[in-house]
Amino acid sequence: MGADMSVIISGFGGQGALFAGILLCHTAVLEGKYTTWFPSYGAEMRGGAVNCSVNISDKEVPSPIIDKADAVIALNDASQIKFENRVKPGGFMIVNSSLSHIKPKRTDIKYINIPLNELAQKLTQPAFVNVMALGAFIEKTGILKLESIKEVMKEMAKTVSAKKAALLPNNLECVEFGANLIKNQMVTV
Amino acid sequence: METLVYKRPESLLKDGHFTFCPGCGHGVVLRMIAELIDEFNLQKDTIAISSVGCSIFLEKFFNLDVAGASHGRSTCVATGIKRCKPDKFVFTYQGDGDAATIGFNETIHTACRGEHITTVMINNTNFGMTGGQASATTLVGQVTTTTPMGRKAELTGYPLHAAEIVAKCDGTAYSARVAITDTKNIRKAKEALKKAFEIQMKGQGFAFVEVLAACPTNWHMKPAEAIEYMENVTETVHPVGVFKDITKETI
Amino acid sequence: MAKELVKGNEAIARAAIKAGCQCYFGYPITPQSEIGEYMGANLPKLGRVFITAESELASINMVIGAGTTGTKAMTSSSSCGIALMQEAFSAMCCAEVPGVIVSVMRGGPGLGNIAPAQGDYFQALKGGGNGDYKLIVLSPSNVQEAIDLTYRAFHLALKYRNPVMLLADGILGQMMEPAEFGEYPYKDPDVNEWALSGANNRPARNIVSLHMPEGEMEQRTNMLFEKYAAVAKNETTFEEYMLKDAKLVLTAFGTVGRVAKAVVNRAREAGMKVGLFRPITLFPFPDKNLHEVAKNADMILDLELNMGQMLLDVRSAVFGACPVEFYGRPAGGLLTPDMIFEKVQELYKKLDDKTKAGVI
Numbered sequence: 001m002g003a004d005m006s007v008i009i010s011g012f013g014g015q016g017a018l019f020a021g022i023l024l025c026h027t028a029v030l031e032g033k034y035t036t037w038f039p040s041y042g043a044e045m046r047g048g049a050v051n052c053s054v055n056i057s058d059k060e061v062p063s064p065i066i067d068k069a070d071a072v073i074a075l076n077d078a079s080q081i082k083f084e085n086r087v088k089p090g091g092f093m094i095v096n097s098s099l100s101h102i103k104p105k106r107t108d109i110k111y112i113n114i115p116l117n118e119l120a121q122k123l124t125q126p127a128f129v130n131v132m133a134l135g136a137f138i139e140k141t142g143i144l145k146l147e148s149i150k151e152v153m154k155e156m157a158k159t160v161s162a163k164k165a166a167l168l169p170n171n172l173e174c175v176e177f178g179a180n181l182i183k184n185q186m187v188t189v
Numbered sequence: 190m191e192t193l194v195y196k197r198p199e200s201l202l203k204d205g206h207f208t209f210c211p212g213c214g215h216g217v218v219l220r221m222i223a224e225l226i227d228e229f230n231l232q233k234d235t236i237a238i239s240s241v242g243c244s245i246f247l248e249k250f251f252n253l254d255v256a257g258a259s260h261g262r263s264t265c266v267a268t269g270i271k272r273c274k275p276d277k278f279v280f281t282y283q284g285d286g287d288a289a290t291i292g293f294n295e296t297i298h299t300a301c302r303g304e305h306i307t308t309v310m311i312n313n314t315n316f317g318m319t320g321g322q323a324s325a326t327t328l329v330g331q332v333t334t335t336t337p338m339g340r341k342a343e344l345t346g347y348p349l350h351a352a353e354i355v356a357k358c359d360g361t362a363y364s365a366r367v368a369i370t371d372t373k374n375i376r377k378a379k380e381a382l383k384k385a386f387e388i389q390m391k392g393q394g395f396a397f398v399e400v401l402a403a404c405p406t407n408w409h410m411k412p413a414e415a416i417e418y419m420e421n422v423t424e425t426v427h428p429v430g431v432f433k434d435i436t437k438e439t440i
Numbered sequence: 441m442a443k444e445l446v447k448g449n450e451a452i453a454r455a456a457i458k459a460g461c462q463c464y465f466g467y468p469i470t471p472q473s474e475i476g477e478y479m480g481a482n483l484p485k486l487g488r489v490f491i492t493a494e495s496e497l498a499s500i501n502m503v504i505g506a507g508t509t510g511t512k513a514m515t516s517s518s519s520c521g522i523a524l525m526q527e528a529f530s531a532m533c534c535a536e537v538p539g540v541i542v543s544v545m546r547g548g549p550g551l552g553n554i555a556p557a558q559g560d561y562f563q564a565l566k567g568g569g570n571g572d573y574k575l576i577v578l579s580p581s582n583v584q585e586a587i588d589l590t591y592r593a594f595h596l597a598l599k600y601r602n603p604v605m606l607l608a609d610g611i612l613g614q615m616m617e618p619a620e621f622g623e624y625p626y627k628d629p630d631v632n633e634w635a636l637s638g639a640n641n642r643p644a645r646n647i648v649s650l651h652m653p654e655g656e657m658e659q660r661t662n663m664l665f666e667k668y669a670a671v672a673k674n675e676t677t678f679e680e681y682m683l684k685d686a687k688l689v690l691t692a693f694g695t696v697g698r699v700a701k702a703v704v705n706r707a708r709e710a711g712m713k714v715g716l717f718r719p720i721t722l723f724p725f726p727d728k729n730l731h732e733v734a735k736n737a738d739m740i741l742d743l744e745l746n747m748g749q750m751l752l753d754v755r756s757a758v759f760g761a762c763p764v765e766f767y768g769r770p771a772g773g774l775l776t777p778d779m780i781f782e783k784v785q786e787l788y789k790k791l792d793d794k795t796k797a798g799v800i
Contacts (some may be wrong), residue, residue, distance in 0.1 A: 022445070022616065025445050025617075026445050029443060029444065029445045029618045034617075034618065035445070035617060035618065036615055036616070036617045037445075037568060037616040037617070038611065038614065038616075039614055039615075040616040061617070062698050062699065062701040062705065062777075063699040063701075063702040063776075063777050064615045064617070064695070064698075065699060065774055065777070066776075067612070067776045067777055067778040067779075068778070100618055176729060200791075202644070232638075232639060233638045233639060233640035233641070234638040234640070235638055235639075236508075236636050236637075236638060236652055238505075239648065245650060247642070247646075248646035248648060251644065252637050252639060253638075253644050253645040254636040254637065254638055254644055254645050254646065255636075255644070255647075256504075256505065256508040256636055256647050256648070256650065257531075257535060257646070257647065258501065258504070259501065259527055259528060259531050259647030259649075260496060261497075262501035262504075262528075265493070265497070265498045265499075265502045265504075265505065266501050266502070266504050266505035266508070267492070267504035268505060269463065269465065269503060269506040269507070269508075269509075270506065270508060270509055270515065270636070271505075272489040272491070272502075272505075272506070273462060273463060273489065273505070273509045273511040273513070274509050274511075274637070277637070277638055278638075282724060294494055294495070294498075295494065295497075295498055295501075298493070298494035298498065302491070351579045394582070399593050422699035
């Protein structure tokens with residue numbers, strides 16, 4: 001993969017799509033890269049459709065707005081429908097196949113189907129589908145290092161409440177598992 | 190041996206002659222405020238906030254620092270000043286059009302926040318400066334230029350009772366209505382103003398004094414008739430009294 | 441100091457605190473509520489003042505109160521909330537009260553929506569307040585600039601005793617990117633010469649906006665406009681990018697400016713001579729500088745997230761030196777790099793055709 005990467009992460013409110021984007025950005029900053037995060041959400045505080053656009057680059061990012069993304073992470077079926085046409089030809093889409101059974105429409109992009117909910121819930125309680133998807137994304141693209149995002153998670157855990165910090169091991173497990181799915185070719189890429 | 194019986198307050202400018210209509214209550218109240226500032230030795234530490242209406246030209250009368258506020262926003266400006274300079278004495282001088290009509294929301298919220306400021310509201314039940322239109326405190330039946338047949342409750346509702354409502358706010362330490370109808374009542378009014386000053390100096394909360402005053406020009410009365418009208422009519426609708434005084438409340 | 445990931449709204453709040461802002465008065469409205477939230481969580485800890493006011497009217501008038509004492513104070517709001525403050529802006533300019541206003545634009549008119557937009561250029565620059573007055577208006581295009589211009593806003597407010605508006609859009613308010621805060625870089629003027637503090641061993645002062653005697657208001661307005669001329673002379677700021685040989689010049693403010701920059705890069709890769717002129721101070725508008733640019737260009741394309749507001753200032757600056765085209769989307773419609781690039785290609789082809797035909 002090149003030095004520029006744009007990704008749209010989308011889901012329904014509560015799935016952690018926006019937070020996943022923030023994690024990516026922090027990781028990019030840790031690695032000394034340029035990055036932007038731009039959210040989009042409805043008026044609802046909970047449950048509405050949300051997405052964020054993330055750019056990671058070795059150069060200054062001129063536009064935080066993404067027309068066509070190198071990758072899309074669709075955490076539910078609505079996100080797959082909404083963003084399927086926004087993947088660049090040759091790009092890929094990570095689809096949460098636990099919540100989306102929609103037939104792929106395009107032949108010029110890759111679909112990486114991962115039953116995130118099932119896998120994550122088997123792995124840990126509570127489970128983090130967003131973080132597991134990130135693990136897969138990082139491993140697939142190589143744009144950032146898995147170790148860096150773990151470092152970011154550990155740093156973040158120091159700044160949040162004890163209750164939230166207690167979830168760090170689960171998060172680390174989920175992101176690692178997501179990466180291994182790609183590394184060990186446990187999903188069709 | 191000569192005895193000094195009259196002295197112009199230091200807090201009034203030497204050439205700051207009042208320019209109010211004959212029989213108007215503003216001059217009396219401004220004079221009392223100036224006397225109190227002198228008595229408490231506050232002149233060097235006072236910031237006054239003027240408002241819009243006949244209450245506007247404070248800088249032409251007072252030998253005090255003055256900030257001007259837009260219509261109805263004097264207590265907001267006062268809040269900004271007092272929060273930055275808590276050791277200053279900060280008061281607003283407003284009319285019923287300003288504090289009870291366009292700015293009553295601000296008055297209420299300033300009271301609820303318990304800002305340590307003093308608000309003096311002259312209530313002459315009309316917009317005096319613009320020529321005598323009906324305000325929120327105008328009496329039912331009162332003739333004004335916008336209620337030429339008298340204020341009709343079914344058309345424009347009922348007068349707003351500022352001092353009583355302000356008294357209901359938890360942040361209010363003192364709320365009173367006085368009337369400057371004669372010497373005795375003017376003295377009582379000064380006592381109320383003094384109390385409202387002390388409340389601020391002790392940091393006890395918001396202090397509000399509503400002063401019923403005559404507006405003979407717009408009431409179309411002679412000054413003496415206007416006083417009578419205040420006693421016989423205005424005070425029956427806006428009764429004088431102390432509606433809250435936390436320094437007197439006992440458990 | 442290292443760069444850290446920070447959201448635009450939070451960056452503005454943190455920069456304000458570093459700039460020495462002693463008071464925040466505000467009223468919640470999307471998409472800028474994070475500013476008030478950050479202030480509410482942090483100013484009291486520092487022993488500074490935070491009030492959620494009863495309205496935007498109250499907020500800005502509390503800023504006035506603080507400003508009359510020479511204290512650094514601010515408010516923040518968005519579109520319809522800023523609309524409520526217009527009377528106070530006019531009064532502040534007249535009475536020469538300093539203060540900082542952050543306006544994070546959303547979609548309008550009316551309650552509109554909460555999507556990013558730039559429909560309040562007129563509101564900031566052409567005023568809804570009465571009379572002849574000018575706000576100093578600064579327009580950041582990225583989070584770093586939001587920090588730097590927040591610092592500058594507090595300094596200019598005191599330097600010129602005038603309200604200063606930081607005009608951001610919802611994209612900047614909501615987006616995150618790495619930036620660094622550094623230290624507040626300005627030395628502010630002494631306020632003791634004019635601020636209200638009580639008439640202690642000096643004549644009483646007043647800071648008011650009513651001036652009734654004949655001729656007084658005219659004289660005052662002339663004085664204010666001399667000041668505005670000094671602001672224009674000293675403070676005009678803009679960004680030029682790839683302008684030297686540019687045939688087609690893009691003009692844009694705020695975040696559209698950075699999107700346009702991306703398009704300039706793409707156009708250059710495609711062999712098109714395209715450049716960018718981005719005003720950073722909207723008042724003072726860099727009209728003379730833009731005019732010089734226009735003299736050397738074949739065409740200007742003005743890009744805005746509205747129906748053409750800065751366009752009037754662009755046309756006035758260009759003053760016929762070259763044709764001015766406009767491309768904009770209002771009320772939450774975003775201009776993406778693809779959209780702008782397509783427009784650039786279309787216009788550039790026209791210019792090429794004209795060149796080939798010997799018209800220019």
